[in-house]
Amino acid sequence: MDIFLQQIVNGLTIGSLYALVALGYTMVYGVMKLINFAHGDLVALSAFAGLTIYTSIFSNGGTSIVAVITVFLFTAMIIAVVGVLLERFAYKPLRTAPRLSAVVSALGAGLVIQNAIMLIWGPNMKIFPSDLFPSTVYDINGVVITFTQFMILGLSSILMIALYLFINKTKMGTAVRAVAINQDAAQLMGINVNKIIMIIFIIGSALGAVAGLFIGIYYRGITFDMGWMYGLNAFVAAIIGGIGNIPGAMFGGLVLGLFNALISGYISSAWAETFTFTLLIVVLIFRPTGILGETVAEKV
């Protein structure tokens, strides 16, 4: 029982990170019908940028709440800017081009970011300092939650709830949904579609940046090509939940995280990826549009 509950905690932790990253894929897909394959590499870039910011500004080390908040805010801002530039230069010129062109551009942009990370920070693994968060460990009836896990679960939940409220309860969020449904009609409402797309990239990239920092803090070892692995898992999570659907991405991320953790706990972590894709295939067989995928068709 303990191992089960422990794996639930571990699964929700990694699942929250997948969910944060999956939101970036799903929002861009929802609005632009484009898979932003460079998104995973933004997550990796965030981990490296965050590490540099932390070590250069706070070289004296030691945990300070101010230091951590500064690192998160700065990094999220930088990655958001990179995300906006990515859209501006890699995707915007191809808005009216065939779908495949944008996909190729996305793959190319991902490679560019990956290689930029390698050129700046080198090909070897970098290690995150262990002192960003206190090393406190909470033991609840034999189930261990580290302070880092607690922060990941807490902040991810807050961000996801905030995003949900923004999308569903605000005028701007409703405009995002309107643009996702029909860009021409949205323009006839007076909505600036370019601005909405920019907002989508800012939010998606910033959420990915938070995930990238947490990945560094939680796993500590970061490599220039790690974006591929995290990106792929998050992408699968987005599809499982129903790509284009925001609650779906959150749900898919958590489901995939839990599933991975249980496979790792009871079978072997070597099998995790095999099972990930098995899960994907099973979901798609029974629910081709993903678990929470659109069921309300638009009348033509």
Next chain:
Amino acid sequence: MVDNEILLEVKNLHVGYGAIKVIKGIDLYVKRGEVVTILGANGAGKTTTLRTISGLLKSTSGSIIFDKEDITTVYAYNIVSRGMSHSPEGRKVFGTLSTEENLFMGAYTLKTYDKDTLDWIYNILPRLKERRKQLAGTLSGGEQQMLAIGRAIMSKPKLLILDEPSLGLAPVLVRDIFKAIKEISINGVTVLIVEQNAKAALQLANRGYVLELGKITHEGISEELLNSTIIQEAYLGKKR
């Protein structure tokens, strides 16, 4: 209520899709307070004309003056706040948004939506009020058309552009829709309407234009057009 001030003026407009020329030099105007209709067969270029006026398409030459301002090169999303609203062909309601959210999107350019306008819309299109929490994609075709019109007037426009509001609707609903448009016009909104239902459109309108293959072939006040044999044969289904 019609005054002599011109609200919309289109001069020598040319529009095409790539190499295909669709609108070949048209002139038209709409006076403040008028209802003006554009008639024409399928493929004549009516939708293309309307989409160019509201800025979704850009003309290759010619000019569009709205409320004394040249809007020929202004983007669609910037034209709405100048007082023009376009309910597009095929309704294009936001299917996964509720009826009410669709209406709120209609008021996107206003700081907050206008409560009186909303009440007025619910008053002239009462079905929308009953359905306000329902997803727009689950509304009937007629209800969706009412929503498309309601949504378009939430921005409190000076000019309302309607592209085939009666398309595919049962006669009873067509009557309701035209009644609502009449009501909107009486309340001071200028209307430019494209319709397949030429008779209903001419009965509603002060003036009309006939568009054929991208050119205006006839124009005049509605009674003249209703009584013209050419129009009767081509658009009103009457035999000589």
